[in-house]
Amino acid sequence: MTTTAVSSGAQDAGFEDATYRKVSWRLVPFLLLCYVVAYLDRVNVGFAKLQMLNDLKFSETIYGLGAGIFFIGYFIFEVPSNVILHKVGARIWIARIMITWGLISAAMMFVTTPMMFYVLRFLLGVAEAGFFPGIILYLTYWYPASRRGRTTTYFMTAIALSGVIGGPLSGWLMQSFDGHNGWSGWQWMFLVEGIPSILVGLWVLAYLDDRITHAKWLTDDEKALLQRNIANEDQHKEDPPVAQVLSSPRVWLMSAIYFSFVMGLYGVSFWLPTIIKQTGVKGALDVGLLTAIPYGCAVVGMILFARSADRRGERRWHIAIPALAGAVGLVLSVQWHSDTTMAMVALTIATIGILTTLPLFWSLPTSFLAGTGAAAGIALINSLGNLAGFLSPYAVGWLKDMTQSTDSGMYLLAVCMVVGAALTLSVPARMVNQKKD
Template sequence: MTTTAVNPGVGDAAFEDATYRKVSWRLVPFLLLCYVVAYLDRVNVGFAKLQMLNDLKFSETIYGLGAGIFFIGYFLFEVPSNVILHKVGARIWIARIMITWGVISAAMMFVTTPTMFYVLRFLLGIAEAGFFPGIILYLTYWYPANRRGRTTTFFMTAIALSGVIGGPLSGWVMQAFDGHNGWSGWQWMFLLEGIPSILVGLVVLAYLDDRIAHAKWLTADEKALLERNIASEDAHKEDPPIRTVMSSPRVWLMSAIYFCFVMGLYGVSFWLPTIIKQTGVKGALDIGLLTAIPYGCAVVGMVLMAYSADRSGERRWHIAIPAVLGALGLVLSVQWHDSTALAMVALTLATIGILTTLPLFWSLPTAFLAGTGAAAGIALINSLGNLAGFLSPYAVGWLKDLTHSTDSGMYLLAACLVAGAALTLSVPARMVGSKS
């Protein structure tokens, strides 16, 4: 631990707040940028669908399987990837992840058959495995629990921001570049949206610091304060062997909760453009602009709920209530599908509710795991939960082919969100440091 002879940070709340503001301004905007380009590459296939299914003669089931198979590769490599990050450091490993997934995402432009579609989506999942849980783990190196909720939320607003930015951008690229150089708009979209991941990955190598002790932009007193707070919190956490983590009932309960929420997330992420199109909106750019509305509102909802949770110290109800509201929004989107305006209201409610649950969920497992146990536990929870990313688009696609409507798929996702809310409230408050 770094020490100094004179330490003005001891007992000085203003100094502590200023130090964490300095850390946040250094880390959070850059990590948010990383996640924006990551998430854009993960879900832009939802926009590509508007053109590529017709170009390549793919069915809805083929699309759903291809969109979801990403998460099989993700699942298989998530835990080892996060453990490697904990061992070798976030800087090198996050850079490796971003550069490889950027290359594979751009290569999606060459898809011509279902097999190529499946293989590249599977490889994309392998490439990205470890990125999100790695960032969640990385934040535990810098922030104690009472500050991590808001920080994680700001980071995860990248999901919503990628929708705000990516929707109009994807729609514009597909419409403006369609036919240039003999390529379809969806091919240009994969190429142009893969390049930023490669460039940002290179910047990671120069910008990120693995640990507090490595940060040259912090003073000795600031490092001492940060390390003292982390050490104090870690003293009350578990750092069990990886084998114990894998068999922990608490970790599996967290995985089940996250699975339910991710079912809702990717139902919206992969199918939002299609649902909007079904209300009567035709142009790719118009659809892209409309998708920005639910995501933009979700940014506000996520931040406000995180402030409320951190201020009150309560976690479980702050997760369960938005999940139920998200379910209600999905149900209403089915009931109001004949009106674009009403459907947008419902989809906005659904998106706010679903996206608000996700960052606050991560305050639960990080409240009782530390060290290598945290690296393995967070990765296991994320990988098992993200299997819903495979099941959700495949199930909705299969139901759409079967019923010629997305209605039954939305009901399924709504039920999953309600189940996630119920499981969240079953977690003992004392286990996750919640005040109620």
């Protein structure tokens, strides 16, 4: 090989890396912000629980059902919402999603009965349906699989960041505003935390580009490079009819894996404040500050595992190992529940493990689906998987009412993480592993 050829190759590689950095700086921080406010509005009910149940005389089972019923609405409207996004474009549809869920989340402040609680949580799920799988689909328009794992992880650190930001914020709002204007702290929290979703939704209309060809901030050469990489990859993917996707054994296997991991995710998301409070911590603000620790550590763990997975081109073990670590952390949180410090160590291990599995999981189905098939497949996997978001808080709440302890619930979630790890390792490596060119 001549020196000129080597130099040309290096220049091409440098241009490609620079182009993807430009795309990432444009898209990822903004999409991360969108997901932070989305996830905050989805799980702030876990903090509201600290005051809401006493004020409204709700049982743990009522809370668990209300927290989880969000995912029934989410499930019903997930696939059609994602197909619509693929047809009309991400900009308009994501803006619609964010504005409507912000309004409904703020309306949670008016809840007075279990039925109102159930209805608004259901409508919140309907409003948000399509957002997360829509973003996962949207990233496939811009990044090939070899670069998408790390990018998806950066986006999904929003789950952890919403805990870092939302925990202290929710605790502060509930503690500082309690009684102002005759409203409880949890009512103020729902109102204040719903407003950013509406504002960011309006911002989406002005900022987001549907496709590479619409991006005025890219040069013609940069657009050509990005489109060529996507086209080359799509040649080796499937774009089957929607009906075929919905009956595909591979898609259902992906759904089962994701279901297992989401069981762990929402067990932690909805019950972490309660578990910390049970160790003896007093005050909503103190609970909120402590919840930031596991989520903050999870940001680091998610990024490190994603970098390792992209560098090695290996997916399965990079998902299975964190899943098993999450299971161990959940079990230890039960064993050490009487010691706040040790319980926090266990909960941190659990949170790092559980949250690390999620972005890396999405490198599996997006490695073999494209086009409308990807839109339907990703939505189906996400909607079926997120049914665990209904089952998980409800099951933990029911077990807590039955046993007066969250211990059995944590054991259940640990088993789910182990099952998810085993199913992940059953996926053929040749189907999902891909080294960066």
